[in-house]
Amino acid sequence: MQQTKWVVLTSMTQLAEAKRLVDSGFSGYLTKPVKAHRLFDCLANAIAPSTLIDESQANPTSNRASAIDNRDLASLKILLVEDTPINQKVGLNQLRVLGCAADVANNGAEALSMVALKKYDIVLMDCQMPVLDGYEATLQLRGLEAADLAAGKMESHQKTVVIAMTANALKGDREKCLAAGMDDYISKPISIEKLKSVLENWSVKLKIETPKFNGEELQNSEPDLESVVDMARLHEISGADLEFEREILQAFVVDTGSYLEAAKEAIASGDMETLARHAHQIKGVSATAAVRLMPEMADQLQSLAESNDLEGATKIIAELEIILAGVQNLMPTE
Numbered sequence: 001m002q003q004t005k006w007v008v009l010t011s012m013t014q015l016a017e018a019k020r021l022v023d024s025g026f027s028g029y030l031t032k033p034v035k036a037h038r039l040f041d042c043l044a045n046a047i048a049p050s051t052l053i054d055e056s057q058a059n060p061t062s063n064r065a066s067a068i069d070n071r072d073l074a075s076l077k078i079l080l081v082e083d084t085p086i087n088q089k090v091g092l093n094q095l096r097v098l099g100c101a102a103d104v105a106n107n108g109a110e111a112l113s114m115v116a117l118k119k120y121d122i123v124l125m126d127c128q129m130p131v132l133d134g135y136e137a138t139l140q141l142r143g144l145e146a147a148d149l150a151a152g153k154m155e156s157h158q159k160t161v162v163i164a165m166t167a168n169a170l171k172g173d174r175e176k177c178l179a180a181g182m183d184d185y186i187s188k189p190i191s192i193e194k195l196k197s198v199l200e201n202w203s204v205k206l207k208i209e210t211p212k213f214n215g216e217e218l219q220n221s222e223p224d225l226e227s228v229v230d231m232a233r234l235h236e237i238s239g240a241d242l243e244f245e246r247e248i249l250q251a252f253v254v255d256t257g258s259y260l261e262a263a264k265e266a267i268a269s270g271d272m273e274t275l276a277r278h279a280h281q282i283k284g285v286s287a288t289a290a291v292r293l294m295p296e297m298a299d300q301l302q303s304l305a306e307s308n309d310l311e312g313a314t315k316i317i318a319e320l321e322i323i324l325a326g327v328q329n330l331m332p333t334e
Contacts, residue, residue, distance in 0.1 A: 005027045005046040006021075006025075006027055007029060007042060008021050008022065008026050008028070008029035008030070010029055027046035028042045028045060028046055030042050073099050073100050073199050073200065073203055076100055076121045076202075076206075077118070077119065077120045078100055078101070078102040078121065078122050078123075079102065079104075079114060079115065079122070079123045079124070080095070080102045080105070081104075081105045081106075081107070081111040081124065081125045081129070081134065082106075082126045082129075082165070083106050083107055083126060083130060084126075087126070087188075088104055094192045094195055095195075098192070098195065098196055102124075103118070107130055107137075108131065108132030108133055108134055108137025108138075108140075109131045109137070109319075110131075110318070111123065111125070111141075112132070112137055112141060112144075113319045113323075114322060114326075116144075116293065117227055117293065117323060117326055118228070118326070119227070120160055121160070121161060121202075122161045122163060122199070122202055122206075123141075123160055123162045123163070124163050124165055124186075125138060125164055125165060126165050127165065127166040134164060134165075134180075134182075135180040136180075138162050138164075138181045138182050139181055141162065142181035145159050145160070161202050161206065162182045162183055163182065163183060163184040164182045164184065165186055167188045173187075184198060184201075186198055225327075225331060227292075227326075228291060228292055228326045228327050228330060229249070229291055229292065229330075229331075230290040230291075233290035234248070234249075237288065246331070246332055248289050249289055249327065251285075251289075252285055252286065252288070252289035252291065253324065253327060255285050256282055256285055256286065256294075256320075256324050257324060259278045259281050260282070260317060260321060262274070262278050263275055263282070263317055264317060266278060267310060267314060267317070275305040276305035279298050279301040279305055280298070280302055282294065282298040282301070282320065283302065286298060291327060294320060294323050294324075297316055297320055301316045301317065301320070304316060
């Protein structure tokens with residue numbers, strides 16, 4: 001029994017208790033939902049903590065500095081916009097090594113939809129992509145931000161930082177990126193050292209606060225969920241019954257996923273009447289779950305179906321799938 005390693009599996013709202021258990025002898029803790037790389041790191045540390053100590057002893061100065069820097073970078077909310085799967089994988093892994101978590105968009109159109117749903121500090125924007133390239137996506141983003149500034153919905157310092165990623169290293173590339181409204185520039189292939197340097201630079205400029213690693217100061221998932229769900233409205237619908245709210249969101253995810261699949265089949269077969277019906281169902285279930293943007297977009301989808309606009313309907317469905325994925329990833333699991 002003395003050789004057994006104990007790891008606490010907990011929620012974000014119970015971190016203080018998990019920390020107390022670690023202080024009393026547990027080997028570590030994990031918060032749900034558990035990410036694969038965090039599970040691996042936690043178990044590796046539990047089984048062989050001396051390995052981590054030996055590594056730091058081998059180069060104590062650089063590792064200590066890295067730990068401090070990575071903790072700073074961990075506060076950044078990053079969106080990686082990249083159309084190539086292998087580049088997505090490399091980019092996400094580099095960010096993970098630097099202590100950052102990131103969302104991924106496959107093109108500029110997806111990026112604009114995701115930025116509308118969630119506030120990001122930094123967007124790492126590939127320049128050459130199908131559907132909508134990085135230059136045009138940035139121009140559109142700046143246009144939206146300008147409108148929000150004019151309407152008093154945001155301050156100038158709140159604009160999203162866009163860092164261009166391009167495979168070209170030709171003279172004038174940087175100027176082209178800046179002319180599109182991008183804030184910085186990094187050439188591919190991107191080294192982890194260069195990426196770290198750029199992120200550190202913008203972390204300082206953005207004055208990102210280092211996260212406080214204790215239960216009282218860590219935020220729970222509700223602020224993130226609030227970006228895709230109108231929680232005040234959901235509380236009204238559920239009578240502030242948290243368990244019922246969880247059931248509503250779970251039903252929304254299942255039903256909307258089914259409706260979207262059926263809608264895509266309707267588009268493939270050219271059945272606009274069926275597409276319009278499923279759009280109406282999505283509108284209803286998303287309104288019931290108080291999901292932001294989706295009822296209006298589903299209403300637009302219904303209008304596109306009634307006007308036989310297949311191309312427009314296909315784009316709306318792709319955006320609805322992004323919203324659905326956001327709710328599914330952020331909703332409480334217990």
